[in-house]
Amino acid sequence: xxxHEEFDETALTALREAAQALPREIAPNPAAWANIRxxxxxxxxxxxxxxxxxxxxxxxxxxxxxxxxxxxxxxRTWLRSTRGAALIAATLFMAVTTLVVPREDGVDGARPxxxxxxxxxxxxxxxxxxxxxxxxxLQNDLExxxxxxxxxxxxxxxxxxxxxxEAIDDTQRALKDAPDNATIAGLLEVxxxxxxxxxxxxxxxxxxx
Amino acid sequence: xxxxxxxxxxxxxxxxxxMYAPLSDAQQAVTRGWPLNADGSLKIYxxxxxxxxIGWDRDSIAVMGTIGTGGSMFGGGDRAGVKxxxxxxxxxxxxxxxxxVHVPARARVWIRSASATIDVSAYxxxxxxxxxxxxxxxxxxxxxxxxxxxxGTLDVTASPAYLRLKSATGAITWNGSSDDVGITxxxxxxxxxxxxxxxxxxxxxxxEVRYRGSIGANGxxxxxxxxxxxxxxxxxxxxxxxxxxxRGCELFGVPLGQERVAKIPHxxxxxxxxxxxxxxxxxxxxxxxxxxxxTAVVQ
Numbered sequence: 001x002x003x004h005e006e007f008d009e010t011a012l013t014a015l016r017e018a019a020q021a022l023p024r025e026i027a028p029n030p031a032a033w034a035n036i037r038x039x040x041x042x043x044x045x046x047x048x049x050x051x052x053x054x055x056x057x058x059x060x061x062x063x064x065x066x067x068x069x070x071x072x073x074x075x076r077t078w079l080r081s082t083r084g085a086a087l088i089a090a091t092l093f094m095a096v097t098t099l100v101v102p103r104e105d106g107v108d109g110a111r112p113x114x115x116x117x118x119x120x121x122x123x124x125x126x127x128x129x130x131x132x133x134x135x136x137x138l139q140n141d142l143e144x145x146x147x148x149x150x151x152x153x154x155x156x157x158x159x160x161x162x163x164x165x166e167a168i169d170d171t172q173r174a175l176k177d178a179p180d181n182a183t184i185a186g187l188l189e190v191x192x193x194x195x196x197x198x199x200x201x202x203x204x205x206x207x208x209x
Numbered sequence: 210x211x212x213x214x215x216x217x218x219x220x221x222x223x224x225x226x227x228m229y230a231p232l233s234d235a236q237q238a239v240t241r242g243w244p245l246n247a248d249g250s251l252k253i254y255x256x257x258x259x260x261x262x263i264g265w266d267r268d269s270i271a272v273m274g275t276i277g278t279g280g281s282m283f284g285g286g287d288r289a290g291v292k293x294x295x296x297x298x299x300x301x302x303x304x305x306x307x308x309x310v311h312v313p314a315r316a317r318v319w320i321r322s323a324s325a326t327i328d329v330s331a332y333x334x335x336x337x338x339x340x341x342x343x344x345x346x347x348x349x350x351x352x353x354x355x356x357x358x359x360x361g362t363l364d365v366t367a368s369p370a371y372l373r374l375k376s377a378t379g380a381i382t383w384n385g386s387s388d389d390v391g392i393t394x395x396x397x398x399x400x401x402x403x404x405x406x407x408x409x410x411x412x413x414x415x416x417e418v419r420y421r422g423s424i425g426a427n428g429x430x431x432x433x434x435x436x437x438x439x440x441x442x443x444x445x446x447x448x449x450x451x452x453x454x455x456r457g458c459e460l461f462g463v464p465l466g467q468e469r470v471a472k473i474p475h476x477x478x479x480x481x482x483x484x485x486x487x488x489x490x491x492x493x494x495x496x497x498x499x500x501x502x503x504t505a506v507v508q
Contacts, residue, residue, distance in 0.1 A: 150323050152342040156360045160377045160395040167414050167435040171499060174476060181476050183454040187499050190412055190433045194395060198377060201357060205321075205341055 124185055128172075131192040138199035142206070149206050157202050164198065167191040236275035236306070239282055243270045243291045247313045248334075254294025256323035258305030264314030264332035264349065271311040277304030326361070344379070362397075368404065388425075406430060413437040421508070423447050428492035436500035442508045448485030451505060452495045454478065458503035 139161075146154065171188040178184060245251060247268050253260060258277060270291055276282055277295070280303050284293025297303040305325075312318060315334040320327055322340040329336060329346070335353035338345050344361040347354060351367050357375035365374060368385035376397045383392065386404035393412045401411065403422030409430040411418055418432055421442040432439055443449060454477040457466040465480050477499060483491070484507065496503050 150341045152324065153359055156342070156377045163395055163414050167499075170435070174499070178476050183477050183479075183497050184499065187433060187435060187497055191414065191435060194393065194412065194414060197375070197393065198395065201339075201375065202359070205339055205359070 128188065128192065131196065135195050135199060138203060142199060142202055145206055153202060153205065160198055164191055164195040236277055239272065239274055239276050241272045241282065241284060243286060244268060244288050245270050245291050245313055245316060246288045247315050249288060249313065250290040250317040251312055252292040252319045253310060254321050255306055255308055255325045256295065257303055258325045259307045260320060260322060260325055260327045261309045262318060262329045262332060263311050265311045266314060268313055272308055274308040275306065277306045279303045280306050424449055424492040424494060426492065427490055430494045432496045434498045434501045438501045439496050439498060439503045441505040443484060445507055448488065448491050450491045450493045451482045451484060452493065453480040453503050454497040455501065455503045460505045461507060
């Protein structure tokens with residue numbers, strides 16, 4: 001790779017032919033990225049059940065073994081219940097907004113626009129669990145490469161992960177005490193995003209050298 | 210052999226040795242060049258040493274400098290894109306290589322380093338820079354900047370339309386204006402001397418954030434920290450709706466909320482202040498911090 005001005009044409013032709021002979025696609029090793037694949041499979045959008053006949057549309061679809069893996073065709077009953085649920089949710093939202101929207105001079109409350117502002121605590125837990133899963137995958141990958149990493153990067157990474165984990169623990173504890181506090185949920189999300197971003201950057205930088 | 214002659218012989222031999230000794234350790238000089246279109250792409254790699262990039266109005270790249278012991282230069286490409294750098298030839302004791310690179314001022318430049326410091330000046334194209342521990346300094350009129358260093362400092366004086374700066378522990382300083390800016394650090398101190406920012410996001414975990422300047426009409430700026438303190442210094446005449454979520458703060462001389470050092474964990478509270486003429490289209494400045502203390506002043 002030192003000087004590209006002089007090259008052997010025969011060697012170049014042989015190299016080109018060898019490159020052309022390579023398969024266009026190589027399936028990854030099934031053992032690699034197993035955790036990530038599991039998570040993708042877990043969150044994959046399922047195909048809709050094909051409607052066998054018109055009668056099936058009128059009544060709720062009977063599902064047996066497929067129930068856990070497929071999304072049901074919406075039925076009128078379901079739609080009616082959805083409208084009811086939406087009405088209840090809208091009423092609740094307005095009530096919560098009235099109570100929680102921050103007021104002048106130091107009233108505890110939520111800031112609009114954060115993840116928690118329109119997300120239920122249970123959904124938030126799911127989102128944060130996914131952040132945890134993704135961070136663990138990236139961290140495991142970096143751990144495998146640790147011997148090859150630049151020493152300066154290892155030191156910074158360890159120190160920053162410690163800081164980030166402390167911040168995540170702090171805000172997670174606070175969120176347990178105040179699950180509706182959108183500010184804390186937003187700050188927790190920021191800490192998670194920073195952790196993922198740091199791990200991703202470290203991975204990319206380690207691949208650059 | 211007389212004593213004097215013997216002394217002269219030894220002295221000459223010693224002088225010759227001393228003269229050649231530096232050369233054995235000396236860096237190898239390098240001068241290379243490639244043609245590159247004015248809007249071409251350039252990738253530069255140099256792990257250790259310095260990389261100085263200077264924009265010029267020619268359609269070519271000129272590289273001058275020295276290569277450290279154990280290293281050699283690779284490179285190649287065509288008028289649309291060129292890649293070059295210093296590689297270690299398997300040596301683990303690669304010493305510093307110092308490169309001065311003249312590039313077409315509007316080319317697309319991409320730089321990677323381990324500990325090498327990076328200095329870009331008189332440059333007007335898009336930039337993408339990443340380093341592990343090297344410091345990065347950018348001065349000029351780049352159209353777009355993405356720069357990150359894990360624990361090196363980032364010092365940018367530029368007003369690109371799009372700006373992203375990231376560090377882990379390194380300090381970040383930015384002087385300029387931008388339509389869209391995002392600065393992120395885990396523990397580094399962040400200093401922003403802004404002309405006008407339209408959309409800005411500044412995030413830190415425990416690093417201090419200092420923002421000085423103004424906000425564009427209808428601008429939105431958000432600052433998030435976990436325990437880093439936040440200092441805002443708005444220029445006189447700034448119209449802004451300030452929305453602070455913190456355990457304690459001092460907004461324009463009025464202390465609000467909790468003590469400066471909070472010992473008992475409790476959630477942040479919301480504080481609101483409008484600076485200047487209240488208007489439905491006033492720019493908004495939002496600060497959220499879990500443990501940090503927020504101070505806002507007008508200068």
